[in-house]
Amino acid sequence: MKKNIFYMSSVIFFLIPVLLLILKSITAPWRSGNLPDWTLRGWETVFQDSRVIESMAITLGIALAVALINLIVGIPVAKALSHRSFKLKNTLEVLLLLPLFLPVIAAAMGLHITMIRLGLANTWIGVTIVHLVPTIPYTIKVLKAGYDRIPQDMLNQGRMLKAGVWHAFRTIELPLLIPSIRSAIFLAVTISAGQYVLTAIIGGGSVITMPIIYYPFLQSADDTVMSAFSVAFVLIPAAAVLIAEAAAMALAGRLFIKRRSIQ
Amino acid sequence: MKWQRTNGLFLLLLPAYAFLLLAGGSFILAFIESTGNGEGFTWSYYLSLFDRRELTDGLTYSIWITVSSTVVSLITGWLIVRSFYRLIDGNAKWLVWIPMLFPHFVWGYFVLLLLGQSGLISTALVQSGLLEDRTLFPVLVQDRSGIGIFITYVWKEIPFVILMLLPVYLQLPRQFREVNTVLGGGQRHWFKTVEWPWIKPVMFETGLIITAFIFTAYEVPGLLGVSYPQMTPVIAYDWFYSASGEERSMAFALLMLAAFILGACALTGFALMNKRRMLLSKSSHRY
Numbered sequence: 167m168k169k170n171i172f173y174m175s176s177v178i179f180f181l182i183p184v185l186l187l188i189l190k191s192i193t194a195p196w197r198s199g200n201l202p203d204w205t206l207r208g209w210e211t212v213f214q215d216s217r218v219i220e221s222m223a224i225t226l227g228i229a230l231a232v233a234l235i236n237l238i239v240g241i242p243v244a245k246a247l248s249h250r251s252f253k254l255k256n257t258l259e260v261l262l263l264l265p266l267f268l269p270v271i272a273a274a275m276g277l278h279i280t281m282i283r284l285g286l287a288n289t290w291i292g293v294t295i296v297h298l299v300p301t302i303p304y305t306i307k308v309l310k311a312g313y314d315r316i317p318q319d320m321l322n323q324g325r326m327l328k329a330g331v332w333h334a335f336r337t338i339e340l341p342l343l344i345p346s347i348r349s350a351i352f353l354a355v356t357i358s359a360g361q362y363v364l365t366a367i368i369g370g371g372s373v374i375t376m377p378i379i380y381y382p383f384l385q386s387a388d389d390t391v392m393s394a395f396s397v398a399f400v401l402i403p404a405a406a407v408l409i410a411e412a413a414a415m416a417l418a419g420r421l422f423i424k425r426r427s428i429q
Numbered sequence: 430m431k432w433q434r435t436n437g438l439f440l441l442l443l444p445a446y447a448f449l450l451l452a453g454g455s456f457i458l459a460f461i462e463s464t465g466n467g468e469g470f471t472w473s474y475y476l477s478l479f480d481r482r483e484l485t486d487g488l489t490y491s492i493w494i495t496v497s498s499t500v501v502s503l504i505t506g507w508l509i510v511r512s513f514y515r516l517i518d519g520n521a522k523w524l525v526w527i528p529m530l531f532p533h534f535v536w537g538y539f540v541l542l543l544l545g546q547s548g549l550i551s552t553a554l555v556q557s558g559l560l561e562d563r564t565l566f567p568v569l570v571q572d573r574s575g576i577g578i579f580i581t582y583v584w585k586e587i588p589f590v591i592l593m594l595l596p597v598y599l600q601l602p603r604q605f606r607e608v609n610t611v612l613g614g615g616q617r618h619w620f621k622t623v624e625w626p627w628i629k630p631v632m633f634e635t636g637l638i639i640t641a642f643i644f645t646a647y648e649v650p651g652l653l654g655v656s657y658p659q660m661t662p663v664i665a666y667d668w669f670y671s672a673s674g675e676e677r678s679m680a681f682a683l684l685m686l687a688a689f690i691l692g693a694c695a696l697t698g699f700a701l702m703n704k705r706r707m708l709l710s711k712s713s714h715r716y
Contacts, residue, residue: 172513176524180588183539184527186549190542239444246441260699262445265452266638267695269645271662272684273452275669276459299455302448311596331437360532363647363666377532377648384652389542396535403530 191393208394225359225375226402228290232297233354240305248313266303273299274367281368288372296368301354312346355406463681474682490658494575495644498582503636506590514598528588534648537581544569570653577653586639593635597628630702641691
């Protein structure tokens with residue numbers, strides 16, 4: 167009974183909205199008395215608009231760059247916070263998480279003039295940098311929780327068997343971290359792909375991501391087109407996850423071959 | 430060997446310092462712009478904030494929306510996790526993840542599509558003859574009291590609260606339940622001595638993340654807000670792009686004021702809780 171209430175309300179509140187958006191995206195605006203007319207016009211409008219396609223590519227590119235930098239920054243920091251003890255460790259951890267509790271819009275506005283001076287305003291690099299502010303704290307949190315689950319004994323054993331830092335990372339830490347890395351990538355990509363104001367301030371209207379055209383679309387397009395565009399946002403994390411998995415498999419394959427050939 | 434280890438630590442923390450430089454630097458730059466842009470230090474932009482009627486009205490409106498959406502989503506999310514955490518961890522986790530996939534403004538658009546005057550619900554009511562005309566449907570979205578913004582935030586933050594609290598409940602050692610029973614504790618003791626101290630840090634953290642986000646995120650009020658009153662981030666965004674240099678500095682002052690208050694809350698909260706957490710982690714780290 168308790169179970170059914172839970173499942174039903176989860177479906178109603180979390181799944182039905184998306185199904186409604188999908189349904190809306192393949193039907194003409196509903197008029198009274200009629201059954202909805204099926205149409206692919208919404209999706210055609212979205213995918214035939216070259217600006218939309220281009221914005222998807224830019225959004226995905228920036229999101230992947232953000233995710234990659236997140237991992238490069240997050241993994242060593244998470245390891246230090248989880249498996250090393252040093253002075254002011256708690257303070258450092260709080261400072262690293264602090265941007266989550268502060269207005270990121272202030273950070274973007276503060277960086278604006280510096281970005282102009284450095285020539286990074288209105289470029290995708292500038293936008294990628296400012297997207298790091300709201301994403302890296304989450305990545306550190308997720309990866310630190312991942313490292314917390316790796317027992318110190320396991321790392322000591324690697325050390326005892328004379329594994330170098332890189333070797334130990336590849337054969338012990340990385341395989342155990344995979345689920346956390348997956349969630350970190352997913353989080354970084356969805357946060358980056360959902361930024362409107364940071365992109366607008368630093369991108370200055372030259373870096374056109376999906377959120378940047380979503381707002382003007384809302385003024386002109388009808389509900390069918392808007393629903394299709396809304397659902398299309400799922401494509402970004404989906405594509406990012408596929409690309410990340412493919413990259414991981416390619417990398418693992420290479421490493422595997424290398425190891426075999428050494429033996 | 431010791432030198433090597435500390436050196437290694439320095440290398441591990443190097444990216445953290447780079448990030449702190451980026452994040453800290455950006456707030457310092459924002460602070461400089463809020464205090465007169467380097468040409469003489471002044472707090473006057475902070476003081477002149479409160480002479481603006483649009484801002485004082487906007488602040489009340491923002492605080493009201495922020496507090497109500499934070500409290501409602503935090504409590505609802507907590508009650509859901511508390512009663513169903515085993516189920517959620519079983520095979521309902523993907524359901525909770527669905528709203529996380531979409532940006533806030535897409536969820537805002539969905540609320541508009543569903544509850545707007547020409548939305549799905551009003552259309553359905555008119556078609557079924559329960560409502561004569563869609564203009565009779567109450568203005569729930571893009572309304573003056575911010576109901577649409579509130580609904581969007583609550584709907585979007587509940588899954589966030591669930592996903593933040595879920596690992597906390599799953600990691601709660603089962604032995605604690607036995608200890609409580611053996612010592613003759615009831616439900617109330619369980620909550621007071623075990624459950625609440627265990628979840629308090631994450632509840633605080635989640636609540637503060639949501640508060641800071643709702644109070645300063647532009648996306649949803651930019652989409653679902655009305656022209657008066659406006660939420661703080663919308664006012665700040667307009668001022669930032671205003672032709673007058675004074676309003677630009679006031680945009681920074683407004684956001685930095687929010688940053689100081691939220692930052693102070695975060696720092697004192699963590700300082701108070703870190704003491705407790707140290708004791709907890711020393712006593713129950715491994716078994």
